[in-house]
Structures are given as C-alpha cells and as structure tokens.
Amino acid sequence: FKRTTLLISFFFIVLYLYSRSIHNMPPLCIVASMTIQSDAESLAKYESLFLERAAQIYSTEPDVLLFQLCKAPKNPGEYYVIELYKDEAAFKAHLALFKNGAENQAARAALQIGKTAVQFLDVVGNTGFKEGKKPTMAIIAEIPLKDSSTESIAGFEKATLPLMDDVQSKESGNLLYCLGKQRKTFKSQNDYESKCIFTELYTDASAIQLHGSTDYFKAGGKRQAPFIGGKPNVKILQTVGFKPSSSVAGSL
Numbered sequence: 159f160k161r162t163t164l165l166i167s168f169f170f171i172v173l174y175l176y177s178r179s180i181h182n183m184p185p186l187c188i189v190a191s192m193t194i195q196s197d198a199e200s201l202a203k204y205e206s207l208f209l210e211r212a213a214q215i216y217s218t219e220p221d222v223l224l225f226q227l228c229k230a231p232k233n234p235g236e237y238y239v240i241e242l243y244k245d246e247a248a249f250k251a252h253l254a255l256f257k258n259g260a261e262n263q264a265a266r267a268a269l270q271i272g273k274t275a276v277q278f279l280d281v282v283g284n285t286g287f288k289e290g291k292k293p294t295m296a297i298i299a300e301i302p303l304k305d306s307s308t309e310s311i312a313g314f315e316k317a318t319l320p321l322m323d324d325v326q327s328k329e330s331g332n333l334l335y336c337l338g339k340q341r342k343t344f345k346s347q348n349d350y351e352s353k354c355i356f357t358e359l360y361t362d363a364s365a366i367q368l369h370g371s372t373d374y375f376k377a378g379g380k381r382q383a384p385f386i387g388g389k390p391n392v393k394i395l396q397t398v399g400f401k402p403s404s405s406v407a408g409s410l
Contacts (some may be wrong), residue, residue, distance in 0.1 A: 159306065170173035172370065174379075175243065179374070183245035183247065183280045183391025184244055184245065184280055184282075185223070185242060185243060185244060185245060185281040185285055185410070186242075186243045186245060186246050186248070186249050186278065186279070186280065186281065187240070187241065187242050187243075187275065187279040187280075187281050187336055187355075187357055188239075188240075188242075188243075188249070188276060188278055188279065189238060189239070189241075189242040189276070189277045189279065189286075189298060189326075189355060189357060190238065190239040190241065190274050190275065190276050190277075191236075191237070191238050191239075191274065191275045192237050192238075192239075192270055192272075192273075192274045192275070193235050193236060193237070193270065193271045193272055194235045194237055194269050194271065195235065195269050195270075195271060195408070196234045196235035200269045200354050201234060201323075201401075203265075203269060204237070204266055204269045204270075204400075205227065207262055207265050207266050207269075207379055208239075208266065208398070208399075209227070209293075209398070209399045210262060211225075211259050211262045211263070211266075212225045212226075212227070212260060212361055212399060212401075213309050214258065214262075215252070216260070216401060216402070218252070218255070218323065219252055219255065221223070221243060221244035221245075221247075221248030221250075221252075222242075222243060222244075222248065222252055223239070223242040223243065223244060223285075223287060223289075224240060224241060224242035224287060224334070224401060225241055225242075225337045225401070226239065226240045226241075226242065226293070226296070226359070226397060226400070226401070227239055227240065227397070227398040227399060228296040228396065228397050228398065229297075229395060229396050229398060230395055230396075230397035231395070231396050235271070235275065238296075238298060238393070240276070240296065240334075240357045240359075242281075242285060242287065242334075242336070242357075243319060261300075263408075266346070277340050277355065277367045278340065278341045279339060279340055279341070279355055279357075280321070280338060280341065280347075280350075280388055281335060281337070281338050282318070282319070282337040282338065282340045282354075282361070283315075283319050284323075284326060284333075285334060285335075285336040286322065286325065286326035286332065286333075286334055286335040286336065286354060287333065287334045287359075288332075288333045288334070289403060290401075290402065290403035291333050291361060291400075292361070292398045292400045293333050293334075293359035293360060293361060294360070294361060294362050294363075294395075294397055294402055295359070295360045295361075295362060295363060295365075295366060295394065295396060295397060296358060296359050296360070296395040296396075296397050297356065297357075297358040297360070297366070297392060297393065297394055298355065298356070298357055298358075298392075298393045298395065299355065299356040299358070299392045299393070300353055300354075300390060300391040300392075301314070301353055301354045301355070301356070301390050301392055302352065302353045302386065302388035302389070302390070302391075303352045303353055303354065303385055303386060303387050303389045304352070304385060304386070304387035305352050305387070306350055306351060307353035308365060310352070310385055311339060311350060312353070313384070313385045313396045314354055314370060314382060314385040315339075315354075315388075316376060317339070317378065317384075317385065318337055318354075318381075318382060318383045320374075320378065320381075321374060321375065321377075321378030321381075322335055322337060323353050323373075324372070324374040324378075325369065325375070327374075328374075329359055329365065329368065329369055330361075330365075331361040331362065331364070331365025331366075331368060332358065332360055332365060332369060333359040333360065333361065334357060334358055334359035335358050336356065336357045336358070337354060337356055338354065338355050338356075339355065340353055340354070340355055343367060345389065352387065359397065366394070371384050
C-alpha cells in the first residue's frame with residue numbers, strides 16, 4: 159500500500175512540474191530570410207500570396223502572434239519574415255497545420271531562388287508587441303557577443319532589459335522590441351550561438367529616429383558594450399501588410 163501511495167504521489171509531482179514547464183514556456187521568435195525572383199511581376203505575386211497565407215494563419219491560429227513580411231528597400235527580391243509564437247508548442251501546432259497552406263507555399267516556393275535561412279530565437283523578457291497599429295518599417299539587428307558562455311549571454315540580457323522596458327513603455331511609435339537568443343538548432347534548447355537578435359517594428363522612419371536619439375538608448379548601449387564582440391549587423395526594412403486588431407490582448 160505504501161509503495162502504491164508513493165508511486166501515485168510521484169506521478170502527481172511529475173505531472174505538476176510538467177504542467178508548470180508548459181505554462182512557463184517563453185515566446186518563440188523566428189526570423190526567416192529568402193530571395194525571390196526580382197522582376198516586378200514575381201515580387202507582386204509573392205507578396206500577394208504571402209498576405210493571403212498570413213490572413214489564413216491569423217484567422218485560424220490564435221497562438222501565432224505575428225507573421226510579418228518585410229523587404230529590403232534597396233535590394234528587390236530580398237525578403238524576411240518575422241514570426242512570433244505564444245510558445246514552442248504553438249509553433250509545433252503551426253507546423254502540424256502546414257497542409258492548410260501547402261498549395262500557397264508551393265506557389266511561393268516556385269518564385270524563390272535558393273533555400274530559406276531560418277533562425278530560431280528564445281525570447282527574453284516581454285516582446286513589446288502592440289497589435290492593431292500599422293508598422294511601415296522593421297529592424298532586424300544581429301548583435302555578436304564575445305562568446306556563447308552563459309555568463310556572456312546573461313550579462314547582455316541584464317544590460318538590455320531596462321532598455322527594453324523604456325522602449326516598450328515610452329515609444330508609441332515602436333510596435334515590437336523583441337530580444338531573442340539564437341538557438342544553434344531548433345532542437346538545441348539552452349545551447350545558443352554567440353549572438354542575440356533584436357526584431358523591431360515601427361510606425362515610420364521618425365519613430366526609428368526618435369528611438370536612436372533617446373538618452374536611455376545611449377545608456378543601454380554603454381551597459382551592453384562589455385559583452386559585445388563585434389560590429390552589429392543591422393537591417394532596416396519596409397513592411398508588407400500587418401496584423402489587424404483581434405480579440406487578443408493588444409500588448410504582450
């Protein structure tokens with residue numbers, strides 16, 4: 159009887175810990191980059207197909223928080239997608255529904271040159287995503303760290319979190335200010351590359367200019383400097399479409 163009681167107690171402890179781990183899963187951010195045939199007809203067709211698929215995802219997958227297409231204004235055919243999921247489970251659910259968009263995906267793939275590059279990012283802190291406002295510009299900023307040690311990554315996070323709070327609460331023109339730690343592979347949880355990536359959305363160019371001119375942005379840069387190992391790679395992009403308002407809470 160005692161053995162049975164202990165086994166039952168152990169089972170419920172494991173179930174409790176598993177339940178907590180599921181509920182504590184952070185959001186997952188994905189940055190995908192691809193090259194599309196650069197003639198005007200192909201670009202227009204690709205964007206139309208993407209927006210059609212994004213509308214389908216938003217209407218059927220509430221845990222897909224963002225599926226944002228962006229393009230390089232000076233390099234026709236260079237596209238990026240910023241994807242934001244409630245957690246890893248939401249991304250796996252999205253993959254399980256791939257067949258819903260298989261025809262659309264095939265049509266887009268026919269316009270693509272080469273393979274899609276994908277970066278999987280564990281989100282640090284709040285994403286600052288403000289749903290419903292229309293972004294016109296995006297930034298993807300890769301920050302190389304001195305190394306991939308836990309101490310280096312944690313130090314950069316600690317230096318950055320106050321900056322994120324300021325940006326997300328004080329800049330109405332900022333619609334996303336998300337810091338992610340890049341996994342070495344999708345399955346390699348807690349094993350990261352020696353860089354962090356910011357994904358950002360803004361209402362317009364003046365919002366970006368304001369962001370870069372603030373005292374708290376400059377102070378954040380000084381705190382981050384001891385952990386940075388090289389020149390950041392910053393891409394300033396134009397957005398294509400946006401997520402409309404829904405019944406989901408407007409800020410996550």
